[in-house]
Amino acid sequence: MKEIVVASGKGGVGKTTVASSLAVYLAKNGKRVYTADVDVDAPDLLLALGGGKETLFSMEVQASKKAKVDQEKCVGCWRCVEICPFGAMLKSPSGKAAVATLMCEGCGVCKLVCPADAITVEKAETGRITIERTKYGFECVTGKLKLGEHNSGLLVSHIRNLARRKAQDAGCKAVIVDAAPGIGCPVIASVTGADYVIAVTEPTPAAKRNFERLSRVVKHFQVPAGVVINMAGYSKDFESALRKWAVGELGFQFLGEVPVDREVVKALVQMKPIIDFNPEAEASKALLEIAKRVESEVL
Amino acid sequence: MKELRKKPVETPIIAVTGGKGGTGKSTVAVNLAAGLSARGLKVMLVDVDVDGPSCATLLGVRLEGGEEVKTFVPKIEASKCTGCRRCVEICPEHALVGLQGQVPKLFEELCSGCKACQLVCEPKAIENGWKKIGNIYTHRTNGLGLIVGELRPTEPRSPVMARATVMKALEELKTHKYDVAILDTAPGVHNAVAQPLWVADLALAVTEPTPLGTHDLNFILDLARELGLPAEVVLNKADIPGGLREEALRLARERGVEVVAEIPLDTELLRSYMAGEPLVKVNPASPAGRALGALIQKIESRLKGGEV
Numbered sequence: 009m010k011e012i013v014v015a016s017g018k019g020g021v022g023k024t025t026v027a028s029s030l031a032v033y034l035a036k037n038g039k040r041v042y043t044a045d046v047d048v049d050a051p052d053l054l055l056a057l058g059g060g061k062e063t064l065f066s067m068e069v070q071a072s073k074k075a076k077v078d079q080e081k082c083v084g085c086w087r088c089v090e091i092c093p094f095g096a097m098l099k100s101p102s103g104k105a106a107v108a109t110l111m112c113e114g115c116g117v118c119k120l121v122c123p124a125d126a127i128t129v130e131k132a133e134t135g136r137i138t139i140e141r142t143k144y145g146f147e148c149v150t151g152k153l154k155l156g157e158h159n160s161g162l163l164v165s166h167i168r169n170l171a172r173r174k175a176q177d178a179g180c181k182a183v184i185v186d187a188a189p190g191i192g193c194p195v196i197a198s199v200t201g202a203d204y205v206i207a208v209t210e211p212t213p214a215a216k217r218n219f220e221r222l223s224r225v226v227k228h229f230q231v232p233a234g235v236v237i238n239m240a241g242y243s244k245d246f247e248s249a250l251r252k253w254a255v256g257e258l259g260f261q262f263l264g265e266v267p268v269d270r271e272v273v274k275a276l277v278q279m280k281p282i283i284d285f286n287p288e289a290e291a292s293k294a295l296l297e298i299a300k301r302v303e304s305e306v307l
Numbered sequence: 308m309k310e311l312r313k314k315p316v317e318t319p320i321i322a323v324t325g326g327k328g329g330t331g332k333s334t335v336a337v338n339l340a341a342g343l344s345a346r347g348l349k350v351m352l353v354d355v356d357v358d359g360p361s362c363a364t365l366l367g368v369r370l371e372g373g374e375e376v377k378t379f380v381p382k383i384e385a386s387k388c389t390g391c392r393r394c395v396e397i398c399p400e401h402a403l404v405g406l407q408g409q410v411p412k413l414f415e416e417l418c419s420g421c422k423a424c425q426l427v428c429e430p431k432a433i434e435n436g437w438k439k440i441g442n443i444y445t446h447r448t449n450g451l452g453l454i455v456g457e458l459r460p461t462e463p464r465s466p467v468m469a470r471a472t473v474m475k476a477l478e479e480l481k482t483h484k485y486d487v488a489i490l491d492t493a494p495g496v497h498n499a500v501a502q503p504l505w506v507a508d509l510a511l512a513v514t515e516p517t518p519l520g521t522h523d524l525n526f527i528l529d530l531a532r533e534l535g536l537p538a539e540v541v542l543n544k545a546d547i548p549g550g551l552r553e554e555a556l557r558l559a560r561e562r563g564v565e566v567v568a569e570i571p572l573d574t575e576l577l578r579s580y581m582a583g584e585p586l587v588k589v590n591p592a593s594p595a596g597r598a599l600g601a602l603i604q605k606i607e608s609r610l611k612g613g614e615v
Contacts, residue, residue, distance in 0.1 A: 050496075050522075050523040101310060110530075212577075217361070222460075
């Protein structure tokens with residue numbers, strides 16, 4: 009079984025479009041496949057697959073901790089305010105310390121410096137993991153992080169572990185993981201130990217720059233990787249230079265280009281992967297070629 | 308939590324955010340900054356999307372000579388360490404590992420820099436060590452200041468880097484006179500997005516009329532509400548063929564937030580994006596240029612009326 013992670017430095021370049029098309033292609037070609045959405049801030053993969061048809065599992069995850077101030081005991085010395093590395097401990101209008109929970113990372117240094125024993129650090133809900141069956145038959149694990157929560161790396165690891173275990177039990181050939189944009193903690197937690205990373209980018213200077221940043225993370229964690237250039241077609245020169253650079257300089261395998269295609273948006277609105285919505289669309293043909301390449305070279 | 312938010316500086320601060328990635332946050336932020344600046348306002352643009360900063364690229368600015376951002380990591384003085392394991396037990400990230408009687412080993416990439424280990428170490432064996440987590444670049448052109456926070460690739464602590472970038476911006480706003488600061492945030496609703504929203508007076512949530520755009524818009528509006536932060540919506544790619552414009556407008560209405568701009572699809576916008584020049588500067592008469600121009604005017608008059 010292979011775990012394939014779809015990632016991108018920049019957001020909105022087409023991760024979910026690539027991931028959903030790949031999963032549906034494999035499923036339609038008789039390969040057992042499992043999917044996981046680890047973009048716990050904006051989990052969109054299930055939506056792109058037409059939503060959940062049946063909820064198979066749902067659980068709350070408590071991975072983070074939050075500080076709490078006992079207002080009776082607080083003496084207003086502000087030691088906690090001074091030491092909090094995240095700016096989460098604040099002077100409240102009442103003259104006591106208070107926690108901006110959205111920014112608290114639960115490290116507990118506030119508790120250590122409090123002379124009045126007024127601070128406790130308690131477990132808090134980090135997010136929720138759900139398994140849904142999609143209308144394509146395969147399952148999708150989705151995680152949703154609670155607002156402003158920080159321990160998304162842990163939630164990502166939970167989801168990946170669950171997906172791998174379920175996929176193994178079901179005899180799946182592949183787990184397709186849709187990652188968050190960026191290069192921080194949740195992305196590192198998504199790519200470490202994966203079998204393959206599909207980096208999606210678009211032929212613009214901003215996307216190129218953030219693709220390069222992602223490539224350094226992928227290289228550092230030594231994961232084999234390929235690149236998909238999405239929304240191609242408006243600058244041939246830029247695209248061919250990007251392609252050469254990605255292969256020659258960054259060492260990525262070139263998986264293919266997907267042209268700009270109005271059908272992609274229509275498919276999104278219909279909540280169907282484009283290759284299912286309109287197999288004749290130019291973008292579908294390109295995505296099918298990419299899926300076949302991934303199938304033959306990774307799986 | 309709302310009651311804990313205090314205005315950190317006098318300068319009005321507008322955060323451009325949006326939930327989903329790739330909806331046009333940086334495009335709106337850069338055009339808003341360039342447009343207000345062209346109208347004679349002193350503007351500071353701050354790129355707080357430390358994972359994937361784009362503002363400099365979109366302004367055609369080359370970043371040089373940034374200052375390093377460092378966070379604490381424990382430096383254990385082996386001769387003083389008694390191997391008591393207090394630091395190992397207290398470390399919330401399990402970044403210190405070691406058996407009784409041994410000098411603990413540090414897994415640097417896990418360390419959040421909280422200093423709990425140093426606080427509990429009785430023999431004072433833990434000194435301040437530092438690790439570089441990113442760079443902050445400051446760039447000034449006539450009338451438009453730019454601050455960019457950039458996380459070092461392979462470093463996971465985006466919230467810490469975002470906070471350092473916000474702090475740098477506040478410091479700059481305290482020492483220099485600006486009429487407005489515009490903060491461009493990362494996608495999502497996590498801590499690294501909460502950091503810039505915490506200091507803002509207004510959030511502009513940029514979204515697109517697709518099921519994914521509206522789905523994620525809900526989350527960012529929830530976050531703004533949690534912070535007691537007024538939010539307004541910018542609907543980008545408003546006329547995308549087959550799009551859900553009506554539904555996006557209805558959602559905004561239901562949530563009680565105003566749609567302050569609708570930006571149409573426009574190849575001129577893409578051209579300016581590729582060229583690294585704000586559209587409002589190179590082609591203000593194009594359809595998207597006009598929509599952005601109207602947004603700029605609206606924000607300008609509100610800034611002048613002290614309504615942000």
